[in-house]
Every structure is written in structure tokens, then in C-alpha cells.
Amino acid sequence: MDTVALLLTLRLALVTTVILLLLAVPLAYWLAFTGSRAKVFVQAVCALPIVLPPTVLGFYLLVALGPRTAFGRALTHLLGHPLAFSFAGLVVGSVIYSLPFAVQPLAAGFAAVDRSMLDAATTLGSGRWDRMRRVVLPLSRGSLLTASVLSFAHTVGEFGVVLMIGGNLPGATRTLSIALYDQVQDFQYAQANRTALFLLAICLVALMLLYSLRPESRPRSGDLV
């Protein structure tokens, strides 16, 4: 078992999930409660990574954010190194790639909160952020769990984006799925089998955890796609 790759994969999934929740909660809140006409567009953009091939994403990260573009150069300056071939680059890729798996369950959960609860909180003097914190979030715990588990598992399985921009660096970008690929290419089928089973086990455990804690509902992806 390639423990370096395993730890890297888990670290990537964890960091991605945390960042994703921080981004997705306000975004999902806006989607759930806005009356703005931009909502349809934002929903579509958030759902895009589900249908977009990961290689497309990887391509854009490589080229559009590479040193040949002004934006890429600015980013390099900010980070101190180019986005590609770095853990930071993988995090950026993973956050975009797993975005819908965080936003959709959250938006669906927020929208499902009984409006009369929100009305009651409002008349009790609770403003928008207070309501979010004390009513919406506690009543959407299930959706938070779904969003976390799905984002985590989805990132563990990431391959296409990592292949495009990773550079296969042990400890930094050589995730378990890449290691598996290398093992197959190297005809190390026994090792590859072990790695594959391990990846399978992680995802299975994650989903079982989700189902056991939320027996009354399947992980919902909302009404999109």
C-alpha cells in the first residue's frame, strides 16, 4: 500500500471538503432564498462540473491559469509558484470539480426548511445571518453531512484533473488514483488490485456512513441534472 499516496489523497479530500463547505454554504443559501433572475445561470454554472469532462477542467487550469496568461502570472505571483504541479493546484481543481456535490445538497436542504420557522425567527428579532446560523443550519444538518461526505468521496476518486495538472509528484500530487494508474501501466496487477480495493472501500464506507446517519433520505442532488 502506497501510504504516501494514501495520506496525500486523504489530505486533499479533507482540505477540499473544508474549503468547499466554506464556499458552498453562502452560495447555497443565496440560491435557496434569492428571487434574483441570475439564479438560473448560477445554478447551471454550479452544476457544470458534473457534466464537464474532468480533462476539460484540467485543460483550462493548465492553460488559462498557466504562466502564459496575465491571470496565470498574477496567480503565480500570489502563490509564489505556478498552480500546476502543486498541492494547491490540486485543491483548486478539486474544489471546482466537486462544487456541485456540495452546493446541490445544501441548497436543497436550505430550501426545504419550513418557511414558517423562518417567519417565526424573524418576528422574534432574528436577522438574515442570525437566522442562517440559528435556524437554517441546525435544521439542515443532514444536508451538511451529505455535502461533506459526497465532496470527500468525490475528491478521493478524482483522476482526470490530477492527471492533467498534477505532474505525478510523490507526496504532492501523486494521489492514490494516479498511483493505481501507474501500477496498472507498470503491469503490477497485484499491487494495483490492492490499491483499487482500498479506494473502493473508502468510498463504500463513506456512503454507508451517510446512509446510516440519514436513513430517511438518499443523498439528494437537488433538482438539477
Add this chain to the structure above:
Amino acid sequence: MSDASISALAGSPTSGAPNTPWLTVHLEHRFHHNGAGFHLHLAFSAHAQRTVVFGPSGSGKSSLLRAIAGLLKPDVATIEFHGTTVCNTRTIGSRPRIYIPAEKRRVGLVMQNPAVFPHLTASGNVAFALRGKDRSAQKEKIARLLEIVEAESLAARWPRELSGGQLQRIAIARTLAAEPTILLLDEPFAALDAPSRQQISQNLHQWARERGIPVLTVTHNLEEAFTAGDEVLTMEDGRVMAQGTPEKVLVMQRERLLQMLHAVPAPVPEETSLSPENDRAV
């Protein structure tokens, strides 16, 4: 039936009524959820400590309360509490439009749907609006409020364990805890049995009177309407039909009230109003 005008009964002798209205409402709003649409159009002032709005289902009573509380943004409205404007959709000269958001209006609203927060215990719910960190003082306060609604023993219980009537008590206590400047009650005792209803109503009105908090109650219960208020307004189809002391209104609306009594076989508990997206304004 003719519409009652605003000045129908200004300054009528009611017990302990101040001369300045504590509530002035002028409201026009169209609901578009039906094919036909529903039109709220009314204007009135409330002077009495206890005011009752009476009307059948669908007359727009709940929407009126929602508008006063700020949960409904009316097309055209002027709403004042104790002389302070909380809502004015018109700009006059250099004075801009005014709309104080619901969370800042200090309006206590007890809805038909108690909407008790399932993720907090009963006392957690009651404490929702309480600020300040003094735990023991809070506990004391919660206990006193639960006494008013005769629910002291329910403090540590979870909402999912409680009956409809118990939830309603908690909702009332929770609203009182927020120390509102006016109190709006939308059929708050519907799930309670008659003796509890009477006792709690008494406790509640006493509590409000002690603090000078005027109370506006909405009901479709004829008996309650004409015994529980110092002033009564009747509503029908989104309009105020009559306003005055219970005796006066009984006389003015006699024919209509008899019609309503005979048309409806038995007092039907009104459907729980869930959200403003209902087709009918309740």
C-alpha cells in the same frame, strides 16, 4: 354591505382605551396566486388594549397580520405603531419610502402554525429571543413565561414529544419572551381545550395589560370575537366591514352575522396557513 370607513368609531368609550391609536393601517395588496386573484384593501386604526379582528376563512385576516408584522411586503401601505411609521410605500416630497424590516419591528406574532423549532427544547425555544449571558436570570424568566401558558413542566421536553396544544403554548411563551411592543395573535388557542383556552387567555391579557402592550387577536370564532375584545373589526373579502365595540358591531352586522352562523354548519377550524405562497389569502 357597505364598507366601514376609517372614522366609524374613533374615540368610542372602551375600557382603558387611549385616545391615540396604537396601530394605524392603510393597506392595499393583490395576491396573484389564483386565476382570479385576491385583493386586500383596508384602512383602520386600533385604539383599544384588546382588539379583535373577526372574519370567515379567506377574508384576509392572516395576511393582514403578516403585513403588520412585516412578513408581507404590501403593494401600497402605510403602517404606524404608536405613531411611528414602520412602513410607507409612498414618497412624499423629500421624505423617502420607509420600510422597517420585520426583524426590527418588535412585533410579537403568534401564528396558527406554532412553528416551534424542532432542534431546540421547549425552554430553548422560549429563550430564542433572549439576549444576554446571565443563565440563571434567563432560566427564571423562562419559568415565569411558561407559567403564563401553564406549561412549566414542559421546559426540558423536545418539540417532537409534544402535542399541538402544548406546542402552541410554547410558541406563545416564546413570543412573549421577545418583549414585543405590540402583540398579534392569529387563532393562537385553536388547539387548546376550552378551560385551558380561557385560563391562558386570561393570563396572557393580564401580562400584556401590565406592560401596556396592546393585543390584536384574529379569530373566526364568533363567541371569542365578541367576548375577548374591547374593540372589534369585522373583515370579509379583504375589506373591513365594521368597527366598534362588540355591542355596536353585533347590532350593525346582525344580518350578516346571522347569515354566517346559519351558513356554516359548525365552527370549522381554519386550515393551518403555511406560507405566503398559498393560493388563498387566509
Add this chain to the structure above:
Amino acid sequence: MPAQTKTLRIAAAADLQPVLPSLVHNFEKSSGAKVEVSYASSATLATQILNGAPYDLFLAANLAFPQKIVAANLADESAPVTYAQGLLVLWAHHGLFHHGLAMQSLTDPTVHRIAVANPIHAPYGAAAMAAIESLGLKSALQPKLVFAENIAQAAQFGQSGNADCALISKTLAITKTMQQAGRFVAVPVSAYPPILQGAVVLRNASDKQTALEFLHYLQSPAGRNLLTTGGLVPPAQSLVPPAQ
């Protein structure tokens, strides 16, 4: 024989991507056959073939991968045929060095990232690592290396600016895109084992005849010419048995 359009399916190593199209075009014109080519790293293609991919001809970038096919009893011959020799070059961005470009230049602090194809998947990657080692540059360069899936991706890393330099095949370095983005210099052939590119016709090929014809064509004067201008070295003599 009834007239039918024969389709020749070729699995070709990534370094052949710039070279093969013109060869294929000419072959199609003269033989009337249709040719479909799939490009990937030699390892990827070998894996696919070992697992039943329906190719007719495998053009790898070394001899080891075709030998695996032979060992698995999936090849028509008993040994791969060397159809060309590959050349490793060092490619660098324009404006990176003003002085001469050489392998030693890679130790310069202005070089941050060097793209190399994965040595396990790609023979050119293995050659690049061998060159780095034999020139005593391994410890200096190891921290700068990034590994691409195949040399085409390594070239892409260089061209997009994400890597400053890349060790790639000459065939890729002489393409217009790469010439526009940078310049290259040959890595001394003594520094790495010769890249002998081997081919096998597959046992389960639907049309072995056309496959052999194509191999034969590669060895023809016209074919050798195109290989040379493409950046490969054709073998000294034709090792392909004449078509029946």
C-alpha cells in the same frame, strides 16, 4: 478478392503523433486502405492490447513493450521489428538562456520545472532519466522534475509555460508549435541507451496483410524519407520480411 475498404488500426506511441499523419496519408492513397491511429504512451497501449484492444499493428517507442505482447502470445511474429530509432532532445522556452543550451543548463537557478515523461509509461521518459543519471545531474535536477503522462503531455507542459524545460522526442520538438514556443538541442546519444522503436503485428489483427504492407512502406525510400524529416532515424537496413 471482393473489393472492400480495409481499415488498418494502428496503436502508435505518442512521439509518432507529428510524424505518422503524412505517412498514413500517402499510404492510404497508394493502397486504398483506410487507416485509424490511436496515440498514447507505449505502456498505455500495451496494457490495452494485453486486455484485448482490437488493434492490428502496434508501433511502440521501445522494444520492451512489444516484447511483452510477444510474450503474451498476442503477436504474429516471434520478435518485434525495429522500424525507427528515436532521438531525445532538451527543449527550453525562448528567452530562457541567452547562452548555449545544454543539459548542464538545467542546473541553472532560472530553471524551476523540467517536464519529463513518466519513465515507467514512456520509453522517452526512461531515456531522459537515464541521461540525467549518466550525466551526474540526478541530485541537482530531481527536485525540479515533474512527470507527464506521456511525452506529448510533457511537451504541452513546456509549451504552456508551466514547465521551463522539457525532455522530449525530436519528433515533437521540431513541430511548429514547439518551435514557436522555444528551441531545442539534442541530448548526447552517448548519455542514454538507444531508443529503438519496435513494431509488432497483432495475432488477432483483422487484416494482417495490410499491416505488413504498412510496415513495409515505412521501410521504403519514401517512408524512410518521411521518418527522417519527422525527426526519427530509420534503421540501417530493412528488417521487415517482404509482403507475401
